[in-house]
Amino acid sequence: MEDLKIQNVNLEESENLERHRTEGFSGSKTLVVRRGAPIRVTMQLQGRAFDPKIDSLRIKVLLGRLYVVMPVTFSKKVSPSLWNAYMDPEDLNLQSPSIFISSPASAAVGCYGFQLHAFTQGVKKTFAFSKFILLCNPWCREDAVYIPFEDQREEYVQNDSGLLFIGTPMNIVARPWSFDQFEPGVLEACLNLLQVSPQHQKDRRVDYLKRNNPVYISRVVSAMINSKDDRGVVTGKWEGDYKGGVNPSLWTGSGDILTQWAESGYKAVKYGQCWVFAAVMCTVMRVLGIPCRVVTNFNSAHDTNANLVIEEYYSETGQKLKHSADSIWNFHVWVECWMNRQDLGSVMDGWQVLDPTPQERSGGVFCCGPAPVKAIKDRRIDLFYDVPFVYAEVNADIHRIVVSEGRVVGHTRDTEKVGSLLCTKAVGLPRHQNITGDYKLIRSPYSTISSRSSTMSEDSTLISRGSSRGMVVVLALDKAPFAGEPVHFTVKVVNKQRVAKKIKVHLNAQAKEYNHNPSDTFWESHGVVELGPMQAKVFHQQILPAEYEDVVGDTVISLAVVLEDLTSHERTLASEEFNIASAQLSIQIADEDSIVPNKEQAAVVTFTNPFSHPVSGVLTVAGAGLIRGKVNFRMLPLRPGSSVSQRITFIPNKVGTKMLQARLTFSDINYTIRGFKMIAVRRA
Template sequence: MRRNKGARLVVRRGQAFRMKLTLSRRYYRDRDAISFVFMVTGVEKPSYGHGTLVVTPLLPENTESQDIWSATLVDAYDNVVIAQILTDPECIVGEWNFEIDTKLMHDGALSYSHPDPFIVLFNPWCPDDDVYLESEEERKEYVLSDTGLLYRGSYNRMRPAVWKYAQYEKDVLECSLYLAHTVGEVGLHGTYDAVQVARALSAAVNSPDDYGAVFGNWSTDFSGGTPPTKWVGSMKILQQFYNKKKPVKYGQCWVFSGVLTTVCRALGIPCRNVTCYAAAHDTQSSLTVDYFVDEDGRVMEELNSDSIWNFHMWNEVWMTRRDLGTTDFNGWQVIDATPQELSGRKYQCGPTSVVAVKRGDVKIAYDGGFVFSEVNADKVFWRYNGPTQPLKLLRKDINGIGLALSTKAVGSWTRQDITEDYKYDEKSSEERSSMLKALKQSASIFSRYYLNEEFNDIKFDFELRDDIVIGSPFSVVVKMVNKSRDQDYTVTVILRVDAVTYTGKVGDSVKKTKEEVVVKKGQTEEIVLHVSYEEYYKRLVDQADFNIACLATVHDTNFEYFAQDDFRVRKPDIKIKIEAGEPVVGQEMTVSASLINPLPVPLKNGQFVLKDQALRNN
């Protein structure tokens, strides 16, 4: 509670708090009676049945009440009474008004209405609350901590960034209640249920269908708002939204996730950010991500509705799932505020049990199939030969989706890998069993899993060479090993590099090569595509991501090999050196910063010069 003019009393349900009453005269235990009346703010006709009205008498010291709400005398002296109030651990979360009714010793009565409501939150410290979290260290991390790490980048180049949740700042709690009650449409009667509140918040943080907090924008034009990469915390977003009641521009998945963590923690729901690298967006509920490739090795964007994001960020909330009728699915639940697919006529997702996702129980409420696909879909590549020709299965990849699931470690500014919470090891029989179980529940079409004709004579290995710093060249290589003892093969190989957004949308072509090579029996051949900085720097988009692809056709056979991968060029490493003395908090000091890797600077004539930038700062 802030100790200023606008201070509000904030309590957690199921946890006792004390109230000091100053009376007009001395309180007599044996002749005076006091009762407390609590009413949910904003309800026109509060009632006992709806849980919006509670009346409890002040009981003598050391009295155990059988009621779920209680008021017990702690002390009385002169004209002061100190009472201990205990709220119901399942009561409505939100603002409560209260009145104090007194019955005097001469049969008179007085009533006092307090002008300011107090706020009741969920309580992870209370074993009877559905959001109870046993570990104190985890409560500190997932409820009390106002700063965390969000992981972006790609699975082989992870980029942590600090995010300020700021759940204790001005208007943030009030905005969180507004998002749950009004925008999320839980209603005042429904906010006792953590499951429904979490689901409503996943809808209320985005704006497409309910005018929620954050306006999404995945283009490159951020005029009229703030680019998503410029946000470093939730405070300004929520304060602006609460004051203007208009969506704040602009957000992408990490912004939605960071804001959702703030709102959940403000209301007392344990919450953490989770990043899934190579996350699938399955638009057809097939549990597969389908790509169509033309004769040129180009992924046909016009036919693709599914996609794989370099990374996607959602949230986990901790709670009991009494609505599922079993304790098997208690614990971490996925909710996602990024507007991707409609669920129940809204852009909302979850909560769905992480345990259920791992088991392949995709019918478990809510949105289990969608989350399962994000972390464990099969990637399927089809050769498209025109509208009148059947599709040909080129390849299926069962290992390429749902990599390096990451969150901030408890009590440490390091990464915690939680991949095994979501899925079994990709090469295990348990993982395939989970996938088949999910497919059967979704009634998927099994024809897409027909295997290509067996052909094992040539082994293909597709790789990206070099740790790529912006400004450096890189190479894409396909290696072909002919394992046959008696036959040579002619192979046509197409290698290409395309710019790609972090959501997986392929953009401009950077470079492409098409070569034909004879791979003799027992021999190895390589085809290499070299890409210089001059060739790719003008096509760098948002987070400097690229897609590399290989289509190889073995002549006189029915075999084609296709592979692709995403990668990201990284920023140069910066070396910071303290010039003199020891650093002291709050005092200026002199340091020098220099780029370890030189940057090429383009000249007007198309040539480049290497420049090692160095600067000195106070």
């Protein structure tokens, strides 16, 4: 009898990519599939056909040194918790039989090899070898990362671009970011991240076994994104210059970072800050099939002594001082990943906080989470992982203390500012979604405030109040500040007592990075006001563009007012921190309805100079699935109020919604202006 010979195995790439919703990875040299769903392969035979009466097949699947061997059956009934292989008895082509390999919904993530062995009358005759990459499957109900809504799966797994939110709650800045999960080299870098992790290097067998659990995977990734403790992806830097690396504010996507890290032999990329760490982690988790979104916590507390109190110190003239190890970041960015928590019970299923920015050690390494969002809201600080730390980030109180010659001369308490707004990109829309209610029982005061806030009223929560036994001071910005316009604000002073008062008023403005104490004062004003018994006075102030232009950029302004009763020397403080929104680059496309793959398109990027002096710089344009790499244009000096336009061309290579983003980096001032355009690429 002629021997059964397997000539090769056809992985049916097109069908399997569509079945597993992995078409984005079509450029990978290895087939990419998702666990819990069947993979169809076709056995190409040489010579005689397959004879079910005398021939049988077995498949050996390998992950490292772990393996499972399964017979190929003729039953389509499979167990969701076991590896299975079968041939469809109703569609049996004996010359080129199709085999379905079904992985359990709890299989480990990784690159698998598989061997197909053919037996005739019990004797092995031939075999073939191939491999595939297995990811988590949020479309599979039995998978721990199953998320039940298709629009959320599209947003949190498939979307390769998005928005990161920075700034302040009253002036939210949307920063475009390209997650790049389908760009060349990114999938391989994400899988290599697991391979070079300390957990894998210490015990590969145990690491492979644990990779079935998204809780375990997410902790490994959280630690590996930062370069503390391991061969992680990004080195953080928060002050000084960025020589030898890239200023964190200049990164526009994860692809450049991940591929640079992998191609350098896993040397950490310089430099990142919180939004870079979070965005890169979001890319890795989406690649691995775990739903992920980037979250911003405005006014985020770093409570070093775990007492849920952050102390802030001010001089008697309103200058903010560095006297405390605790700090408030104007914003802090982390990620949430969607998963079941079998270790905690189903009540804690859903979104989990993971923070790859190195702040505190967890389990001996710099990582954070997964901390269930529900546990943070319910103050379940007894649960894994790092719930107390995240709880403090959104719930600490602020004690503001005025000191003079080493003595405390005034203080106020603020229970509302920390965690005042948490937001993420809305599903399918280029705007932010308020998710504060997921974390806190109270309603965020910023829930109805747009990025260009309207004028504040007396009862607005966007004002700062200070009160002492004899005085009240209220500090309120009249509207959200915008570059090129004066910063208008109002100070209201109230005498609470039935005697006249003479009060010294100190106003002070300092620039600061989002996560630092302010630098020196760049604007101040001092005066004296006289108040009759129980009298209130309101006066208006402004900071002119020429006075703040040297400190504007990706900075925040700390504004404070201190009242001093010249009789009792009692002090009262109110403070507010704000950013100055900049104009965005305008991107226009002539015929948006005719954009199809492989056809050249054109866009026009326009900039208007809002400053009081000429500016020049470099315009950078990028877009995953639209432009390979980046395109740079030099902008000659542009007079104040003048506009300039640049035509660019691009050729889409993928169907779907893509982001074209532009960045103008000025050469003479530390300032960057951005813009983005969502583009729908339709099938031809």
